[in-house]
Amino acid sequence: MKKKMRVMTEKPLNAETPVEHLRPWVTDNDVFFDRNQGQIPEEPIDLSAWKLVVDGEVETPLTIGFDEIYRMPKAIVSNTLECSGNSRSLLPEKSRGNPWTVGGVGNAVWGGVWLRDVLNRARLTEGARHVAFEGFDKSLGSAQIRFIRSIPVRKAMESTLLAYEMNGEFLPVKHGYPLRALALGWTGANCAKWLSRITVLEKPYEGFFMDKVYRVFQKGQASEAGEVVAEIRLKSIITQPRVNETLQPGTVTVLGAAYAGEGDVAAVEVSVDGGGSWAPANFLGPHEPFAWRQWQYIWEVTEKGDYTIMARATDADGNPQPMRGQWNVLGYGNNGVHEHAIAVTIA
Numbered sequence: 001m002k003k004k005m006r007v008m009t010e011k012p013l014n015a016e017t018p019v020e021h022l023r024p025w026v027t028d029n030d031v032f033f034d035r036n037q038g039q040i041p042e043e044p045i046d047l048s049a050w051k052l053v054v055d056g057e058v059e060t061p062l063t064i065g066f067d068e069i070y071r072m073p074k075a076i077v078s079n080t081l082e083c084s085g086n087s088r089s090l091l092p093e094k095s096r097g098n099p100w101t102v103g104g105v106g107n108a109v110w111g112g113v114w115l116r117d118v119l120n121r122a123r124l125t126e127g128a129r130h131v132a133f134e135g136f137d138k139s140l141g142s143a144q145i146r147f148i149r150s151i152p153v154r155k156a157m158e159s160t161l162l163a164y165e166m167n168g169e170f171l172p173v174k175h176g177y178p179l180r181a182l183a184l185g186w187t188g189a190n191c192a193k194w195l196s197r198i199t200v201l202e203k204p205y206e207g208f209f210m211d212k213v214y215r216v217f218q219k220g221q222a223s224e225a226g227e228v229v230a231e232i233r234l235k236s237i238i239t240q241p242r243v244n245e246t247l248q249p250g251t252v253t254v255l256g257a258a259y260a261g262e263g264d265v266a267a268v269e270v271s272v273d274g275g276g277s278w279a280p281a282n283f284l285g286p287h288e289p290f291a292w293r294q295w296q297y298i299w300e301v302t303e304k305g306d307y308t309i310m311a312r313a314t315d316a317d318g319n320p321q322p323m324r325g326q327w328n329v330l331g332y333g334n335n336g337v338h339e340h341a342i343a344v345t346i347a
């Protein structure tokens with residue numbers, strides 16, 4: 001079967017995963033969503049020439065080759081990656097950016113080294129507060145702005161992976177070969193691909209991709225006044241049946257996935273009457289930190305008619321997923337229950 005992505009733009013490549021490919025716990029590399037601000041490297045990447053520079057607020061600046069990375073202690077972790085703008089097009093009011101539906105997300109098993117091990121080798125100075133990542137992808141557009149963003153030192157030292165493997169293979173080129181950052185449980189914008197430089201800073205990096213975008217702000221507000229996107233928000237998505245599908249009376253297996261960033265999903269409930277009543281869904285498959293949980297709800301339906309199916313997740317601290325997403329100029333972080341409801345017909 002040819003796996004077709006839903007392409008939103010070709011250059012740069014921005015494409016989402018069709019929802020039926022989000023049913024397995026692991027999202028196949030072939031259908032993992034693509035999000036690029038610049039150009040995916042087209043020239044063959046020579047591993048022996050590749051270098052990672054670590055500089056800035058460190059006692060010993062480093063230049064590390066790939067062999068050296070490969071010989072360091074290894075970590076294997078699962079992590080659900082979501083683009084900050086995922087589900088943007090499901091908001092009732094239009095916002096700026098790629099029109100993602102639900103497919104700007106995927107879960108993979110990543111292999112690599114902990115960023116803390118690299119930073120400990122370089123030894124952080126007293127003043128170290130933020131860690132900036134730079135990739136070697138070429139920028140697109142006349143402004144030639146490079147995709148550089150930073151994360152707080154706490155996150156960098158606690159739970160950030162430098163990944164060279166994705167689902168048991170070397171990273172595919174379009175997902176950041178040979179090395180990418182993964183701030184576990186944080187949105188994709190914090191997970192630089194094609195890493196070439198890590199610079200430790202005394203304060204957050206200042207630049208277009210830190211200050212003008214990837215911030216949650218309202219109309220009439222300066223982008224800089226908004227909060228920087230960080231942790232992935234609690235959300236549940238329905239992956240079966242399909243939107244507007246027509247089904248027969250009988251047993252309908254409703255499938256979905258729920259995720260909570262750095263947190264844990266404790267429960268998912270399903271409503272088949274537009275939010276009037278709720279019943280618990282059952283979890284399926286692996287339960288790992290930073291990874292989504294697959295769930296199912298067996299719906300016995302006898303009456304023909306039009307139905308709205310909703311899913312609502314609750315995290316381990318008892319926080320419920322919000323019933324409505326919160327609009328913002330760039331449409332980030334839409335995790336509303338209503339926005340993710342699906343209509344089906346029983347006929």
Ligand SMILES: Nc1nc2c(c(=O)[nH]1)N[C@H]1C(S)=C(S)[C@@H](COP(=O)(O)O)O[C@H]1N2
Pocket residue numbers: 032033034035036037038081082083084134135136137147174175176187188189190191192193194
């Ligand atoms: N170097 C570089 N890294 C990048 C980007 C980019 O344009 N250039 N896009 C970011 C964004 S916004 C997202 S959502 C993720 C997407 O990762 P994927 O294409 O592997 O799914 O990569 C991030 N890392």
Ligand SMILES: [Mo]
Pocket residue numbers: 035082083084085187188189
């Ligand atoms: Mo993103």
